[in-house]
Amino acid sequence: MKNLPAPRSVFVFLDEHENIIEDGHFALHRKPMRSWQNMPADRHSQGCGLSYADGHAARKGWRWPKKLGDLEYNRPIVNDQDLRDLLDLQETIPQ
Numbered sequence: 001m002k003n004l005p006a007p008r009s010v011f012v013f014l015d016e017h018e019n020i021i022e023d024g025h026f027a028l029h030r031k032p033m034r035s036w037q038n039m040p041a042d043r044h045s046q047g048c049g050l051s052y053a054d055g056h057a058a059r060k061g062w063r064w065p066k067k068l069g070d071l072e073y074n075r076p077i078v079n080d081q082d083l084r085d086l087l088d089l090q091e092t093i094p095q
Contacts, residue, residue, distance in 0.1 A: 007053035010092045014060070015041040015048035019070045031090045034083065036075045042066040060088075 016026045017039040027037040040062070041048040047061040063081035077083045 004094050005092055008056065010053040010094070011050040011089065012053055014050045015044070017041045017066055017068060018043065019068055019072065022071065028089055028093065030093055030095070031087075034077055034086070036077070036086060037073060039066050039068050039072075039075060040089070 014026055018041065020038055026040070029035060029037045040060075042062050042065055044059065045061070046065055047059050049057060050060050051057045062085050064078060064085060066085075068075055077086055
């Protein structure tokens with residue numbers, strides 16, 4: 001792998017959106033895909049909790065609300081703010 005982010009920046013678990021919790025894991029497309037495979041939650045003041053590979057946890061605030069219908073997958077990005085949110089998470093995936 002050519003790009004290995006530091007463990008402090010690699011998320012391991014996150015709070016998944018309540019409308020798509022059906023299989024026990026969160027899936028995220030790698031770059032350059034520009035859609036949400038699964039959607040993170042935004043029920044904590046438009047944010048969610050993430051745990052990281054180094055053992056710490058933190059709240060991630062989203063620039064754009066994460067709203068979707070029941071069992072809605074591969075949702076395209078809505079606007080530039082939503083794209084930035086997606087890119088923030090994609091940056092933590094080793095390439």
